[in-house]
């Protein structure tokens with residue numbers, strides 16, 4: 054890549070994740086990176102710039118779905134980091150612009166229907182142009198994908214064989230839903246409701262695999278509360294598990310199935326012990342399902358969705374700080390029945406602070422550690438999962454700079 058005026062342009066810097074990302078970028082890398090912020094509203098961008106304490110920070114006005122504005126920023130930076138939401142509504146032109154200008158892109162998008170559409174439309178050009186498009190660079194799905202790779206490395210080292218199944222549970226932390234997240238989720242629900250083929254595609258556990266590999270061993274998303282003997286407590290459906298599991302499966306597929314063609318992965322949320330915890334988990338699961346399964350075209354669906362967070366709303370800084378720490382716990386089992394436990398932990402909240410740090414460090418690796426990551430991963434372009442795009446280089450970066458850690462507990 055020819056040198057560019059900027060290492061990173063952060064698009065969506067005014068949002069509930071974008072603003073913490075701008076502050077983290079300045080605090081952590083402001084002295085060594087050439088970077089800028091972008092968004093649709095100058096006054097709000099100026100307020101974020103003032104908060105960074107960097108009055109020279111350049112600002113770009115880039116509304117969503119504006120190809121000319123997207124071209125202008127994509128041509129000037131090594132990496133475009135995006136928190137703009139919903140991506141399905143606003144970011145398609147930015148993806149096309151990044152690929153056209155040879156600019157790597159990292160985002161937080163977990164909108165399955167749009168990811169599938171973008172991969173089908175642009176993956177060949179991204180590969181041919183050596184452009185890395187890396188979606189899901191936040192709580193979904195960096196903790197899960199990196200934990201699974203850590204566990205498989207550990208299983209091979211300790212037992213000489215890989216895990217054939219891993220169950221990974223969100224174990225602690227509180228997830229706050231902003232208006233942008235809710236609108237993104239609603240966009241997926243609308244796509245499902247208006248297109249039966251899309252509904253089938255999204256229900257497929259392998260829906261993010263390469264187009265000729267959209268199948269694998271039976272492993273549906275967890276649909277109900279159940280007792281898990283390995284964790285010794287109730288587990289319940291984890292809303293982000295749907296996207297995380299598909300990213301893990303895509304990662305395995307793109308690697309050529311090193312863990313075996315019978316490898317299965319499931320994600321859930323730990324719900325605690327005893328009848329009261331079970332009841333709470335049942336109620337939460339039913340309430341979530343009511344929202345997710347409501348037909349957005351029906352009157353009741355529109356009413357239910359009107360109760361969700363409005364666009365532009367979201368947690369305050371104090372609420373974000375109270376939502377951490379967070380983490381995951383996982384149990385894997387090998388073909389011969391040996392078990393391995395793994396964990397991920399960070400002091401950050403799961404949603405906005407932690408996700409902002411993950412996105413920024415991912416963008417940093419794409420901008421500044423490209424040679425190391427290509428030497429490790431051997432991949433130069435395409436729609437890649439975070440681990441396949443940045444490998445152990447990002448893990449090292451997150452552990453050293455963001456306080457995000459993964460480990461293996463003990464064998465059982």
Ligand SMILES: NC(=O)c1ccc[n+]([C@@H]2O[C@H](COP(=O)([O-])OP(=O)(O)OC[C@H]3O[C@@H](n4cnc5c(N)ncnc54)[C@H](OP(=O)(O)O)[C@@H]3O)[C@@H](O)[C@H]2O)c1
Nearest residue numbers: 065067068069070116117137138161191192193231233234
């Ligand atoms: N992967 C994860 O773990 C994770 C965690 C948190 C969030 N997310 C995802 O990240 C995305 C952002 O979440 P958030 O909580 O930061 O949402 P948010 O606070 O609503 O931010 C949305 C951003 O999009 C911008 N935007 C909206 N419409 C636009 C348009 N027409 N043109 C240009 N920009 C526009 C907003 O700009 P204005 O400020 O001008 O309105 C704002 O910067 C969501 O998709 C969410 O699901 C993912």
